[in-house]
Amino acid sequence: MSARWLEDELSDADTRPERRQKHKTKKPLGRRRLAALRNEEEGEQDDVIRRLRDLGHVTEVVAELKSGKEATAYVARGPKGSVLVKLYRELEARSFKRDGVYREGQVILDERAKRAMEGRSRKGLEMLQAGWVAAEYAHLWHLWGAGLNVPEPLVGPSPYEYTQTTPAVLMRLIGSEDTPAPRLSDAALTPEEARNAWNQSLDGMAHLLRLGYAHGDYSTYNLLWWENTVTIIDFPQLTTRQNPNFKELLRRDAESLATSFRRHGVGANGEATLREVQRRALGVAPTPRVVLP
Template structure:
């Protein structure tokens, strides 16, 4: 009788434990593996899957590596896109997302227990949930008319779930000149005022929809053709989260602090008041997605 796998352990046919299956967390992927021919043995399994699904044709270059994921410039049937691939949860420098997940209701008690105990299955579910949340938030915000990258898989979960642990979105900028973060550019006084007003409006638009970004600063705002685009949404929290107000205040303070580089000295308290006032105003025009 052949051996079988159960809960990451190997057992023989008589029920005797042989050894524990080892799983090495997947961290940052090598660009050489992502750019290899999808059919080659050295190619990456995620890239093969995305090519097979028709989302991707090739990876061009690595753009940026962060705490949770690495972003790449890629090409697909819809043109140039941004490919964001998350590391396994165990391989991230940022691992504790509990402050953002508070208030979420998980009806499957076994699943909730696995995530709480951070078993292998639980970590896999946390990983998938983090990626699927970014897609879901992107679609909600895109349809609501906010300046966010257009998601390129979906809009239904059954479609974008097939791309986990990757997120596909329209590239802001061009293949040769990708939009920089606001934290990395030099602005004229007039541009700084415009960027500030747009950043406040973006945060207010989120608040109007019942969201707080959770990591809102010039590091997660792009600047392209004098327009601010908001990025990075997996940690987005709703009003059901008991930390909502604290996260909102933290975002206001982070935004104000990060704009000091551009010569604007505005307190976090004033920023929060301005955002709350703007949230009472008119909403952006919703986008209509053609079938």
């Protein structure tokens, strides 16, 4: 590198203090304010919501439903009825960042993309973000088509369609706008309802295993309860048998399910739960749904 080249680069650079300060203070985008999503604040509406409206997927954001480690869920309206918009934070703004255990075993053919993601460069983080969203859509479409009780995805099934909504995942709202379905962890169940919910939860985990999946975070915190039906949610970390951590993640799911159901009076342990799930996985699969292209 020559001294002349360095002088030229420095002379072309914008060294104004305010520009440097602006660059330094840029923060990753985390939880969005509901007022910004509903266009109640001065200035432009949130870029993501505006894009979803331009694409014809939503017409109005109604309320914030739940904020978690990676994303915030909002209730919205659209041409297909009530919509749940799961809006991911930028990766730097998440409290859940150690996702490598779920991604092991995945094949990335593009070496430059692989290096960028492993190095967590800005471009790599953008690709990880897009991959996280695309994975949830792809899993939702697969599980929905296989007949499992999961929210119906509302964009796709073509990746060309659903990758346009990044960093948002759109699915049909379980429950109603006024009363969205509660998580099982928050639901008040009678002893009979608890046994019913436990049985459905075991079946849900068995159906996932039959398809070759471990959920990665299977507990009452990621199971909804509505009209006596359990619905499984949260799929970006879903992993397959190609993952060397598969057995451990499956065992952890069984332990998490058993532990989280104790508040409902169900006294199972992780090992017994895993054996029962494995037994049920040998049984009859649910009836597949027709997924139109």
